[in-house]
Amino acid sequence: MKAILFFNPLKARKEDVQEQFFDIFHNNDIEILKIMPAGSALADNSLYQEADIFIVLGGDGTVLRVAELSAENSIPIVGINLGTLGFLTAYDSTEIEQAAKDIASNNLHYSDRFLLECYVGGKKLISLNDITVQKSQPIGTVDLEILIKGESVLNYAGDGVILSTPTGSTGYALSMGGPIIEPSLDLITINPLASHSLNIRPLVVSSNNYIEIIIHHIDAGNAYVTVDGDIVHRIEAGMAVVVSSSEKKVTLAQKNDYSFFKVLNNKLGFGRRII
Template identity: 35%
Template sequence: MRIETNNELLNNIKSAGIILKPSSPELKEIYLKIKTLFEQAKIEVYLEDNSANMICLKGGHSLDELCHKVDFLISVGGDGTLLSVVRKSFKYDIPVLGINLGTLGFLTDISMEQLPKFIEDLKKNIYKIDNRMMVEGSVNLNKFVAFNDIVISRKSISSMIRIKGKINGKAFNTYYGDGVIISTPTGSTAYNLSAGGPLVYPLTEAFIVTPVAPHSLTQRPLVMPADFEIEFKIVDNQGAVVIVDGQDIYEVEQNQSIKIRIANKKAKMMHRIQRDYFEVLNEKLRWGN
């Protein structure tokens, strides 16, 4: 398992693209405040078109246009909004900054109170960009990328599901229960944590495979190097559903397979230089309280 770090910073930042949490028209005042703060620092701001329509402003740009036009993207909302922005912009290799308006915020670490100081530091190149592992998968000729996790789940709540797993073409386990979570280290604090899986430092390159409510007490979470290709075959005739980052859903029938491997590039996350992963865990999980 490798640790990926990135000391490369952006040169001569001139512009940023903003994407707001969907279905949140009340964010108009917050957007205008963010826009003012960046423009005061001589950084031009462009708004994504769906966000612009939501808060009744003209002149929005598609996400594709933003990714070609700006130096970095800003997600305004919670972790779910950031997940969506990272996945949709991933192919453009553009850094994403998360401004947290929610309550948990494992991924979005900058609050509105911290934003003025962050912008001041940004102009002085006092910030960092993390390289976060992404996974890519395929099912029924559909290809997808995931930032947090891929969940293989039963279709019916009245019965369990049987899933056969392979690593690099060799059988390694058969899972029988409610399903299986295949998580990235970044996603280890999401569904994986709720299901009893391990926390893994987010810059590590590794897969985490965690059974959900397994029928056998011998089934345990597994951490493995990211250079393996993992395959899961659905054994039961009821089929299954594959849920990508909690946002996209694919149906899988009996004897069909889901193949998963590390993506050939990383997602880029912008953070405060002061951000410390273990302090985040301490705060969010209330360790020591």
């Protein structure tokens, strides 16, 4: 079993990761090909292709930083959360030994996750959670028009819009009142961000749509496009962002007894009777 080890460079240094984790994996017959900061990339893709799995040390945010690389190279990700368990990570900080054993013996549950593609400013970006268009300032609104397959569907003034995958339905989309969506599904959710209107609801559309977001007016400042929690582009009135499905998927490894609904219950109290 060969692995590349990714870590959150804001929370750890490469030497510490090497010192703390290398032996654990080595003792379980996992060969660590390389230790890399999440979000970085190699000039030459060939090393990725040698890996059987990407091991990510960090929270959900760190897994998101590795998602595109995982999708491009069709290598599954397993996340080990150094803090508390997240939605995307499989093991918490007390379970590293177990993680190593499960990875070595391939005692894992794999699920393929639907991805979005975002086209803006000549770039193409891949998203596992969500793409947002948001005003840059805490004041004023942006005037948005959203077209689905070329047809104008939503018009409103507000803070922006979130387009999310089923995986992203427990992220920022949840904060804006969106539904919770089983992550095995292939679909796109359009959630207005603070639209100043009553006649708008979260809208769930099939993955074979392409969605254009046109910025007609910004009261103050600019607007930003974010992908999985990173700012990727600054846009102005008159510009557009196009979002569609990706043909690729991320394969996410979890513990073998993984249950999405149990994670929902543990992390959000979803469906739990409090009294």
